[in-house]
Amino acid sequence: MGKRNRRVRAVLAGTTAAVLGLAGCAASGDGDGTKSSGARARQVKPSPSPTPVWDSSPASVAAVGDSVTRGFDACTVLADCPEVSWATGSSAEVNSLAVRLLGAAKAATHSWNHAASGSRMADLPGQMARAAADEPQLVTVMAGANDACRASTAAMTPVADFRAQFEDAMGTLRRALPKTQVYVASVPNLKRLWSQGRTNALGKQVWKLGICPSMLGDADALDSAATLRRETVQKRVEDYNTVLAAVCAKDVRCRFDGGAVYDFRFGTAQLSHWDWFHPSKDGQARLAEIAYRAITAKAS
Structure with a gap:
């Protein structure tokens, strides 16, 4: 029973560490305080202003x-x-x-x-x-x-x-x-x-x-x-x-x-x-x- 309990505790500790590690990655992004590439991809970039079709100052x-x-x-x-x-x-x-x-x-x-x-x-x-x-x-x-x-x-x-x-x-x-x-x-x-x-x-x-x-x-x-x-x-x-x-x-x-x-x-x-x-x-x-x-x- 003693050996089996030690094995169970070891498995639980490893699983907990893995879960906490994944949670840390999700919270910290790339691990250096920056947002993940997925988050960056989701950012909406402002679209450039469309070029006006009519130019009120033609050159000829x-x-x-x-x-x-x-x-x-x-x-x-x-x-x-x-x-x-x-x-x-x-x-x-x-x-x-x-x-x-x-x-x-x-x-x-x-x-x-x-x-x-x-x-x-x-x-x-x-x-x-x-x-x-x-x-x-x-x-x-x-x-x-x-x-x-x-x-x-x-x-x-x-x-x-x-x-x-x-x-x-x-x-x-x-x-x-x-x-x-x-x-x-x-x-x-x-x-x-x-x-x-x-x-x-x-x-x-x-x-x-x-x-x-x-x-x-x-x-x-x-x-x-x-x-x-x-x-x-x-x-x-x-x-x-x-x-x-x-x-x-x-x-x-x-x-x-x-x-x-x-x-x-x-x-x-x-x-x-x-x-x-x-x-x-x-x-x-x-x-x-x-x-x-x-x-x-x-x-x-």
Whole structure:
């Protein structure tokens, strides 16, 4: 019995020591006062802040679009004046978007204007391809007015075609530059431009040379046929803006102006004193302000 008791006590002592040893490891981690590797693995590391998708300070700008972006009729009659372009112009009177974003010196070498007077949405894919070759960080788009400004309402670009052409233009850019940002301006309110410009006799004479006949033709006519014609043009402009907003919304790096250009109440000070339809230098400056606010606004 004595020997057996000694053996039992020895076994119990060894078991107790092992249990206490395990408990000590669990309490002290690696035995040196640090936490165990398992505990370290369970610690939650803070995730890095995500990189913002929209950069409010792009380092280069390319512009595509129509006569408005070319500064048409802002300096001389029936002529482009790209130095006063709202998007890329160098004029201090306008303080263009490129100058606001980059500064005058850098804007001179890091901005490009590929817009063309008279162009329609069908021309935008080609302009986008030329803009992509410059590898800009931002592309501005202002197009669609000439799709509504046709010889007749029947000649206006169908909405479905307008959508397909804009999607083609965006696809052209995205295949070349997946991360370039795009600012899309709404089509101006052509009916308001008619209502402002028709008060000027000289402007109406210039309109007869072929400026936006679907809206500006027979400027003083107020009969039912003329009213219906202008309302048809206006509705098409609104449909175009709906398309621009919808297509842009599908691209995470695209910002539509929310209708800001369409809503802007151009007065006589903001209209060309040659044709009373295109923006004057002051009008170009207002367009630059609208674009700058949209591009630098914080994401909602």
